[in-house]
Amino acid sequence: MSKTKSLLEKKWANTIAKKLIGRSIVSIEYISNDESKQNMWSKRPIAIELDDGNWLVPVMDDECNDGGSMTTTYKDLAIIPVLEGGE
Numbered sequence: 032m033s034k035t036k037s038l039l040e041k042k043w044a045n046t047i048a049k050k051l052i053g054r055s056i057v058s059i060e061y062i063s064n065d066e067s068k069q070n071m072w073s074k075r076p077i078a079i080e081l082d083d084g085n086w087l088v089p090v091m092d093d094e095c096n097d098g099g100s101m102t103t104t105y106k107d108l109a110i111i112p113v114l115e116g117g118e
Contacts, residue, residue, distance in 0.1 A: 055082040062088065062098065067116030074098035074113035 058080035067075045076098030079087040089099035089111075101111040 050085075051081075056080070057082050061114055062116075064116060067098065070095070070098075072097045072116050075116040076113050077101065077111050 056079055060078055060080075061075050062070075062078050064075070067073075074091075074097050076089045081087065089101050091097040091099045098113050098116065100113050103109060103111065
């Protein structure tokens with residue numbers, strides 16, 4: 032790995048850590064069909080609300096082309112699936 036990539040990775044990790052470390056999850060829900068339609072998505076991902084009022088929503092890619100699933104290390108919940116959208 033190049034030094035530039037390593038510095039960039041550290042920068043992003045630090046930026047994200049400042050936002051997420053110490054936060055608590057206060058609500059979990061799937062985005063609605065209306066939200067899916069508004070975003071022009073065919074998938075409805077889970078949305079996680081944090082105690083500071085911000086939300087985490089997994090997306091397919093950096094351009095937010097669709098909702099995304101999440102993998103976990105839970106043996107009984109290996110993946111948090113997306114649901115079909117726009118129903």
